[in-house]
Amino acid sequence: MAEWDIRKLQILRTLRERGTVTATAEALHMTPSAVSQQLTNLAAQLGVPLLEAHGRRVRLTDAARLVLTHAEAVFEQLERADAALAAYARGEAGEVRVGAFSTAVPALVVPAVRALREAHPGVTVRIREAEAAAAYDLLAAGDVDLALSLAAEAPSAADPRFTRVPLLTDPLDLALPPDHPLATAPAPTLTDLAAEPWIFGGSGPWSDITRRACETAGFSPHQGHSASGWTAILAMVEAGMGVALIPRMAAAPRTGVVMRDLGPAGPVRHVTAAVRRGGETGRAVTRVLEALREVAAAPGHPGGRPTPRS
Template identity: 75%
Template sequence: MVEWDIRKLQILRTLRERGTVTATAEALRMTPSAVSQQLTNLAKQVGVPLLEAHGRRVRLTDAARLVLRHTEPVFEQLERADAELTAYRHGDVGEVRVGAFSTAVPALVVPAVRALRRTAPGVAVRVREAEAGEAYELLAAGEVDLALSLAAQAPTVGDGRFTRVELLADPLDVALPKGHALATAAGLRLADLAGEDWIFGGSGPWSDITRGACEAAGFSPRQGHSAAGWTAILAMVEAGMGVALVPRMAAVARDGGVAQDGGVMREGGEMRGGVVMRELGEQRPVRHVVAAVRRGGEDAPAVGRVLRALRETASQTHEGRPVP
């Protein structure tokens, strides 16, 4: 029988995720030569080649994929064992490291932390802001215990490494300059704005979300300006340079219905500073916010507490459509 080495299997698993020996070494804080040596030793242990040359890179063999298919349940069970040991030692006490994209931090994470201070004071949350896709890389590498991301950037539901929890369908409102001809129009539809200049990033998730929402409404948005930060986007909208889709999480804070983002505030439909936020009716586009943990990690009491606090926050916030 092969004597399996969990560390070597973890290196092989990370290589599958990162694609190169160099990226694997960076993720695991090893040298590339050490990664190559460990994988060579693992191939000798199992008695079959695990890597094959592919140009100037390497790729996993069918045997390597077979090995990983059988080891995924092992990693899950180890996560569960760690969770049970943590519960045995500490109960509802411990630190949970959360990786979250920028708008989720003030809108979901901070309210959840406030609630946990009342209901589970023994649970400490340490937050790390990360891009939506990066949060899952951190989770897979063990650098965070829980990741908040957008469903569009999350691994598929069938990814055996993670357990996903749907949190919120976050509505997208349209930001118009005050005085725009459609700022007070009844029954505003996204298609009504097909002829406008749009403001969104040149690439990345928000570009994809904006383009996808507009195309679903029957037109391709004409990009007038490119920006990634909401402060910059709303400043350009205020100046009459274009319109933008804005997720409600980015525009609405939990302070009595008054929203705040980068110094621009709204009360009701109009944002102070010359920006009007308009809902788009029942057919309004949404972005889906999800949380994930390494499979088996949800059994850890402290992680479970944080997940429940995030779900409760999501169900109470932003006038969005919480997932049941």
């Protein structure tokens, strides 16, 4: 295969446009002898004559014109590459892989992706659902570029591998069947329900959410049932099988369930984003983080209170 040299092809192309070696040299800020030398080298690399004498000047051979016909496609693709790299450098293009726990996907990630499609269509987001703690493992392994998780599941803030970005504080609301005595009480508290059967999340942080909140309120909850998803938990509450704490981000409206706000002193979970240390400087990652912050701070977001930037 012939040895192609983009720089020398550009010189040949400029000679075709300018007509003389002198004019080509001026356009490219080279000396005429350097232009001639580069074209001689290119002819040797390709194994065909590129120039022929024409009076006191030179002109392109048929072989040179054939070479340039094919080279134009290369130049066009390089222009596209230059434009793509420039967009990437501005944060207007690139792919960001996001690992997120289940309720964060519809509440935070999907709205952020929609906003990015409008503002920065060149930024592509690939979503991977994962348990809150597992999201950090994916991040550490390089399988995702950004992890959405819970602060309670995060490694220590001193962990040198990650930069953490607080997003919002998600209140935990009390889910009760409509005929429960506290469904219409003025200000229900967790301690009012110390003797009730509680419906826990099936595993991991979802189970811990209820246990930690109740223990903070001064009692150890009795686990009546468990389920792996919030929809199943709400269905059991609706059936009168127990009560539950539901993150506001996860609470889909259900006619047979009453959701009670436990007030500013009620339990919360803290939603955070994380990137590998230094990854926050990536332009595309920055765009995704900005979109997530905007979603979290939007008025009426189900998650409640956005966490102020530090």
